Amino acid sequence: MTGTHVGCDTSQCGACVVEIDGKSVKSCTILAVQVEGSKVTTIEGLAPSADKLHPMQEAFRDNHALQCGFCTPGMVMSAIDMVKRNNYQLDEATVRRELEGNLCRCTGYHNIVKAILAAAPAMKSAGV
Amino acid sequence: MYDFAYHRPKSLADAVATxxxxxxxxxxxxxMTLIPTLKQRLAKPSDVVDLGGIAELAGIKVAGDVVTIGAMTKHYDVSVSPDVKKIIPALADLAGHIGDPAxxxxxxxxGSVxxxxxAADYPAAVVALNATITTNTGKHPADGFFKGLFETALKDGELITAISFPKxxxxxYMKFPNPASRYAMVGVFVAKTKDGVRVAVTGAGSAVFRVKAMEDALSKNFTSAAIKDIKIPATDLNSDIHGSAEYRAHLVGVMxxxxxxxxNK
Structure with a gap:
């Protein structure tokens, strides 16, 4: 699999975020042996089928929330945990604050924030 | 990363024996600190004993006005705990601003203590709230626990099991986070307790320390005006690319x- 990216490799940039037992973590700072017996979801595991995206992925596409795309897998994984952690209710200030562990060097975050705000209700109605 | 043997004990007793x-x-x-350290080859342990599988070390308990937090309790769990938010909201708030969500x-x-x-946040709370650190061999008072840079009163093989915070x-707690790393350039935890006021500073020195002059002034008059003229000497404070010792000394007063x-809000 090539979806999860190594960005900084020092737990700062968030490009490597995956979900372990339902919680977002920086996979560069976890030993593989530590997750034995855990459920790991990477960006590859989000879409329900080959022709349908997860609502967060769809929102990133609709809002053009990426430029080079390198940070996107981590942004999407962090954003999904953020939406769930905040019970599907987010405002712009919360999104910006909670994105502090994910760095994007292209877009200036504006469309990423828009996408996450759009995805929250979409995730709720899709039940994911 | 150098080679090491990995162990995942299921109980505290197993961990101590290992x-x-x-x-x-x-x-x-x-x-969150050890793995980056291993990856940069700044440490070469023979064995890594992962405490993550020891259920007895995690969890939050309340007895009267004391909150006891298991050593393996995650920052996120402290930040959202209804008990911590009710009894020591400043501690929940501090936990919710460590690092980033992941x-x-x-x-x-x-682990942090x-x-x-x-520049860690928790040591400021431990010292200001006069917490008690419980280990597999005994108890440590907060004062004197943090000895210096990455140095505590813990002996080899001694593991923290829980930390108890009186209400x-x-x-x-207020911190000025480094804009890139989010570590505290300076963080100050102020607590007004029945035994007086305690002021603990992190990020500025080699380890957390108390500011006696501020504590005395605040014990008489718990307002920010009471400490506005107290200057912190820059001697021995940290000086690096992020800020000079003088800058940090100034930030201690501001924070x-x-x-x-x-x-007081």
Whole structure:
């Protein structure tokens, strides 16, 4: 699999975020042996089928929330945990604050924030 | 990363037994500091003893006015705990501002306190709230626990099991985070307790320290105006690319006044 990216490799940039037992973590700072017996979801595991995206992925596409795309897998994984952690209710200030562990060097975050705000209700109605 | 043997004990007793006699073994809690250290080859332990599988070390308990937090309790769990939010809201708030959300999902209170990083947040809460650190062999008072840069009163093979925080009358923590790393350039935890006021500073020195002059002034008059003229000497404070010792000394005053104002809200 090539979806999860190594960005900084020092737990700062968030490009490597995956979900372990339902919680977002920086996979560069976890030993593989530590997750034995855990459920790991990477960006590859989000879409329900080959022709349908997860609502967060769809929102990133609709809002053009990426430029080079390198940070996107981590942004999407962090954003999904953020939406769930905040019970599907987010405002712009919360999104910006909670994105502090994910760095994007292209877009200036504006469309990423828009996408996450759009995805929250979409995730709720899709039940994911 | 150098080679090491990995162990994942299921109980505290197993962990202590695994560490015993292995001088170069390192316990690992959330791994948010140790794993980056291993990856940069700044440490070469013979064994890593992962405490993540020890259920008895995680959880939050309340007895009267004391909140006891298991060493392996994650920052996120402290930040959202209804008990912590009710009894010591400043502690929940501090936990919710450590690192970033993904780090808070893994990092633990015991790991942070045992590591004594000069810029870690929890040591300021431990010292200001006059917490008690319980280990597999005994108890440590907060004063005297943090000895210096990455140095504590813990002996080889001694593991923190829980930390108990008495409820303060008022408390607040204010930090100036480094814009890139989010570590505290300076963080000040102010607590008004029945035994007086305690002011603990992190990020500025080699380890957390108290500011007696501020404590005395605030014990008489718990307002930010009472400490506005107190200057912190820059001698021995940290000086690096992020800020000079003088800058940090100035920030101690600013953060302390903000913390007092926040505690009085």
């Amino acid at each position: 560490l015993k006699g292995k001088e170069e073994a390192r316990p690992m809690s959330g791994g 780090v808070r999902n893994r990092g633990t209170m015991g 045992a590591n004594s990083d000069p 303060p009358e008022k408390a607040a 302390a006044r903000r913390a007092v104002d926040a505690a």
